[in-house]
Amino acid sequence: MKVFIVHAHPERRSLNGALTDLAVKTLTDAGHEVRVSDLYAMRWKSTVDAADFGPAASDPLAVVPDSGQAYESGALAADIRAEQEKLRWADTVILQFPLWWYTMPAILKGWVDRVFTYGFGYGVGEHSDTRYGDRFGEGTLQGKRAMLSLTVGGPEGHYSDRGINGPIDDLLFPIQHGILFHPGMAVLPPFVLYRAGRMSSEDFAAAAERWRERLLSLEETEPVPYRTQNGGDYEIPVVRLRAGLEKPGRSGFALHLAE
Amino acid sequence: MKVFIVHAHPERRSLNGALTDLAVKTLTDAGHEVRVSDLYAMRWKSTVDAADFGPAASDPLAVVPDSGQAYESGALAADIRAEQEKLRWADTVILQFPLWWYTMPAILKGWVDRVFTYGFGYGVGEHSDTRYGDRFGEGTLQGKRAMLSLTVGGPEGHYSDRGINGPIDDLLFPIQHGILFHPGMAVLPPFVLYRAGRMSSEDFAAAAERWRERLLSLEETEPVPYRTQNGGDYEIPVVRLRAGLEKPGRSGFALHLAE
Numbered sequence: 328m329k330v331f332i333v334h335a336h337p338e339r340r341s342l343n344g345a346l347t348d349l350a351v352k353t354l355t356d357a358g359h360e361v362r363v364s365d366l367y368a369m370r371w372k373s374t375v376d377a378a379d380f381g382p383a384a385s386d387p388l389a390v391v392p393d394s395g396q397a398y399e400s401g402a403l404a405a406d407i408r409a410e411q412e413k414l415r416w417a418d419t420v421i422l423q424f425p426l427w428w429y430t431m432p433a434i435l436k437g438w439v440d441r442v443f444t445y446g447f448g449y450g451v452g453e454h455s456d457t458r459y460g461d462r463f464g465e466g467t468l469q470g471k472r473a474m475l476s477l478t479v480g481g482p483e484g485h486y487s488d489r490g491i492n493g494p495i496d497d498l499l500f501p502i503q504h505g506i507l508f509h510p511g512m513a514v515l516p517p518f519v520l521y522r523a524g525r526m527s528s529e530d531f532a533a534a535a536e537r538w539r540e541r542l543l544s545l546e547e548t549e550p551v552p553y554r555t556q557n558g559g560d561y562e563i564p565v566v567r568l569r570a571g572l573e574k575p576g577r578s579g580f581a582l583h584l585a586e
Numbered sequence: 587m588k589v590f591i592v593h594a595h596p597e598r599r600s601l602n603g604a605l606t607d608l609a610v611k612t613l614t615d616a617g618h619e620v621r622v623s624d625l626y627a628m629r630w631k632s633t634v635d636a637a638d639f640g641p642a643a644s645d646p647l648a649v650v651p652d653s654g655q656a657y658e659s660g661a662l663a664a665d666i667r668a669e670q671e672k673l674r675w676a677d678t679v680i681l682q683f684p685l686w687w688y689t690m691p692a693i694l695k696g697w698v699d700r701v702f703t704y705g706f707g708y709g710v711g712e713h714s715d716t717r718y719g720d721r722f723g724e725g726t727l728q729g730k731r732a733m734l735s736l737t738v739g740g741p742e743g744h745y746s747d748r749g750i751n752g753p754i755d756d757l758l759f760p761i762q763h764g765i766l767f768h769p770g771m772a773v774l775p776p777f778v779l780y781r782a783g784r785m786s787s788e789d790f791a792a793a794a795e796r797w798r799e800r801l802l803s804l805e806e807t808e809p810v811p812y813r814t815q816n817g818g819d820y821e822i823p824v825v826r827l828r829a830g831l832e833k834p835g836r837s838g839f840a841l842h843l844a845e
Contacts, residue, residue, distance in 0.1 A: 337635045338647040373632040373692040376596045388597040390684075391739065391783055425649075429764035430689055433632040433699050437692030463750060480650065482824075489826040491722060491815055493839045498760055500752060505688035524650055556750055565741075567748040579838045580752045 328359040328546065331417035335366045335424040335435035342478050342523050342531070347423050349535055350476075353542045362413055366434045372406065373437025379404045395445030403444065410442040419545060420473040420512065422502075425523065426480070429498050439506055448510045459564045462509050464555030469511030472550065475499060476538070478523035486521070495519060500580040504553055513550035552585040560585070587618040587805065590676035594625045594683040594694035601737050601782050601790070606682050608794055609735075612801045621672055625693045631665065632696025638663045654704030662703065669701040678804060679732040679771065681761075684782065685739070688757050698765055707769045718823045721768050723814030728770030731809065734758060735797070737782035745780070754778060759839040763812055772809035811844040819844070 332350055336343035347363065354361050364371075375394075377384035381404065383397035397403045403411075414420065424431050431439075443449065452461030461469075479486065479495075486495040495517075503514045518541050520526075520534050541548075554560045560572055573582050591609055595602035606622065613620050623630075634653075636643035640663065642656035656662045662670075673679065683690050690698075702708065711720030720728075738745065738754075745754040754776075762773045777800050779785075779793050800807075813819045819831055832841050 337633070337649065340646040367633070367635070373696060374596070374626070375686075375691065376626070387599040390596065427634075428695070428698050428702065429760035430695070432634065433692045433696030436687070436689070436695050437632060439687050440692050443687065484824045484826055487826065488837070489829075489841060491820055491825045491827070491842065492764065493759060493842070497756065497838050498764075501688035501757055501760075505751065505757075561750055565743045566750045567743055567746065568750070570748075576835055576837075578747070578835075579756050579840065581838065582748060583750065583752070 328354070328419050329417050330354050330359055330361045330419045330421065330545075331413050332361065332363045332421045332423060333366065333435065333438060334363055335422070335432050335438070337367050339365070339368070342520070342526065343423055343425055345531070345535075346476060346478075346520075346538060349538055350421065350423070350542055353539050357543060362416070364410065364413065364438075366438055369406075371434055371438060372441070373434050375437075375440050379407060379441055391445050391450070395450055398444045398446040404441075407441050407444070410438065411444075411447055414442070414468060414471075418471055420468075420471060420507075421476055422473070423476045425478045426498075429492065431502065443506070443510065451510070456564055459556070459566050461511070462556055463504070464508060464511060464553065465557060466509070466511035471512045472515055472545070473507040473512040474515040474545070475502065475507075475517040475519075477517065478520045480524055481521065483521040497580050503551065504580070504583060508553050514553065515545065515548045515550055554583050554585050587613070587678050588676050589613050589618055589620045589678045589680065589804075590672050591620065591622045591680045591682060592625065592694065592697060593622055594681070594691050594697070596626050598624070598627070601779070601785065602682055602684055604790070604794075605735060605737075605779075605797060608797060609680065609682070609801055612798050616802060621675070623669060623672065623697075625697055628665075630693055630697060631700070632693050634696075634699050638666060638700055650704050650709070654709055657703045657705040663700075666700050666703070669697065670703075670706055673701070673727060673730075677730055679727075679730060679766075680735055681732070682735045684737045685757075688751065690761065702765070702769065710769070715823055718815070718825050720770070721815055722763070722812065723767060723770060724816060725768070725770035730771045731774055731804070732766040732771040733774040733804070734761065734776040735778075736776065737779045739783055740780065742780040756839050762810065763839070763842060767812050773812065774804065774807045774809055813842050813844050 334347045351361050377388050380393045380397035381402035383402040384393050424435050447467050451466045454460050485492045507514050574586050593606045610620050636647050639652045639656035640661035642661040643652050683694050706726050710725045713719050744751045766773050827841050833845050
């Protein structure tokens with residue numbers, strides 16, 4: 328495999344750092360190639376602005392068309408182009424981060440906002456009365472696999488079916504479906520460590536063993552069965568799920584899982 | 587009212603800019619006090635790091651306890667303390683932003699990550715076997731009201747009950763419930779403009795009128811009826827919704843709405 332890890336934590340000597348280090352070692356020892364973007368170490372710029380688009384920036388700035396024109400003309404900032412190249416190189420992408428306020432830290436959101444430009448991350452393919460783009464299963468990153476690995480402060484029960492935070496699968500849906508599946512990647516089930524601030528060394532040893540097992544079985548792991556946009560399940564161009572496809576009683580994000 | 591608007595868009599001459607300008611004028615003309623944090627204009631720092639915590643930063647950095655100690659001792663960076671003061675001053679908070687990748691832009695997530703510290707945004711109140719903090723309806727910002735105002739590139743149908751992106755209420759739940767209700771604010775229904783990149787001047791005039799009406803009726807608007815954590819609906823300390831409280835067939839985020 329060619330594995331690209333995007334790491335987003337301000338302290339490398341942290342649980343997140345240990346998980347990334349373990350991933351690099353485990354995968355390299357198994358003969359795979361690994362590249363890491365350590366966003367804090369890179370001092371990654373988090374905010375989309377005119378400087379991202381070079382001469383393609385219009386005045387007033389128009390983020391969507393300007394990002395598309397900058398992508399097409401090669402005018403994107405060098406740090407963005409480098410990340411797009413790593414995504415093209417990889418066959419497997421891992422995002423490693425702590426869950427902060429129920430989603431990714433700002434620096435990782437800024438990596439998505441800046442790297443997933445129009446023409447690369449979205450706005451790909453024909454948009455017409457009969458088609459609404461190559462997305463949700465198709466697109467620039469089709470054929471690749473992606474996985475979230477995250478640490479969570481609270482206990483698992485708070486993220487269970489009836490937990491007050493909402494189910495972890497629903498909290499991760501906007502990332503897994505909206506960001507990773509959208510440009511075409513298959514999404515593997517996430518690796519989640521709860522009560523991350525209270526791990527004993529025994530807890531960590533057990534978690535590390537589980538992480539190694541996940542890493543070494545990546546190639547055989549079945550993706551989350553999100554429905555592809557253009558596979559017939561959705562009315563086009565309104566892009567609504569056709570009636571009657573889901574199990575009775577399903578609603579919300581869970582509709583978009585093939586049964 | 588004392589209204590605090592947090593504005594997150596890189597181009598002030600944009601639809602988001604027009605909505606913020608209209609809010610300032612409408613509310614001021616009606617006799618209300620308004621303060622605005624224009625995050626791009628302020629060059630808001632998006633990333634949590636040791637510099638945020640001053641002498642309270644430990645080595646290695648431990649974000650949760652360090653942010654709590656910095657908050658208690660007054661060692662937080664000046665820009666964070668200024669935003670906390672604006673939140674304490676306000677009775678009404680509006681977040682104005684474009685929906686990027688199904689959530690807020692990185693600069694606004696970085697405002698949450700940095701300002702909502704331990705002791706201020708979370709980690710408030712008794713945590714024991716019989717209580718799990720003052721949160722979800724209680725906390726530092728209890729008694730205040732908050733509202734999202736956002737622009738969305740896609741059409742409304744994509745964000746409807748069966749739309750491929752998932753329902754807008756579910757996409758906004760981690761922000762509305764997880765970030766705003768968590769430290770105690772009541773959450774008003776969001777103001778959402780779809781197809782933001784394709785608005786004609788007639789469309790904008792109609793949207794502006796709807797926005798004015800929302801702004802001038804803020805004080806009479808009923809909040810989203812999220813269940814309070816400590817009001818009896820949840821088992822404590824597992825913080826799971828007690829069985830049988832919801833309408834039949836409800837699941838996921840919608841469980842946390844009182845019927």
